[in-house]
Amino acid sequence: MSDVLNPVDIEAAIRSCSDRIANGVRVCSERYDGYLKADAAYDKAFARAYMDHAGPAHEKKYAAELATVEQRAVRDAADVAYRYADRQAKALELELRAWQSVNASVRSMYSVAGH
Template sequence: MNQILNPVQVEQKILETSNRIAKSAGECDRRYRAFLAAERAYEQAYAGAYMSFEGPQQEKRYAAVRATAAEKEALDVADAAYRYADRLARSLQAELMSYQSVNRSVLATYSAAGVGER
């Protein structure tokens, strides 16, 4: 935002950012649902592997971890994707607040200069 903006440009930026925030809510929801599905798949696979292994409890745990490596990786990828989308949504909120602040400043400057007065 190193450029000089007039009130109309600032309002356009605010509208664009608001629209991006609205779209990000759906994306965050989609990615969170994917994370929850991956978490369920991992937990079910882990429990199945744990219960099917014959041996002491500690060995069952290690066997279950080895048997569910793919599900764990899918869970980690889904978690990272959701966290990324959430961070992006938060940064858009900060960007919106920044434009709103710029808007107040620009409007105050135009008002003090008497621009637009008749």
């Protein structure tokens, strides 16, 4: 058995979804800022490790990769957090569209019923 929806419930759901979308903009922005900072820190650490390696030129890249494993992990975690927030934001937009479609159907049903 499904729940019976009325226009007031649907409007509340639409409002709630819209509020979550607005909050998601801030969350996505914060996550992307975190990613950019982590990416810059990784790039700087890599460059520093590359230039500091005293061995032959062909070893510099590999030495820098090994020296920056932690920074790369932080950068990758920040990327995952941003992508998750972005996917959540897109899912909320789809949820809003679904609620708008339900709203249109319920309005139509009420108009046919003469309410």
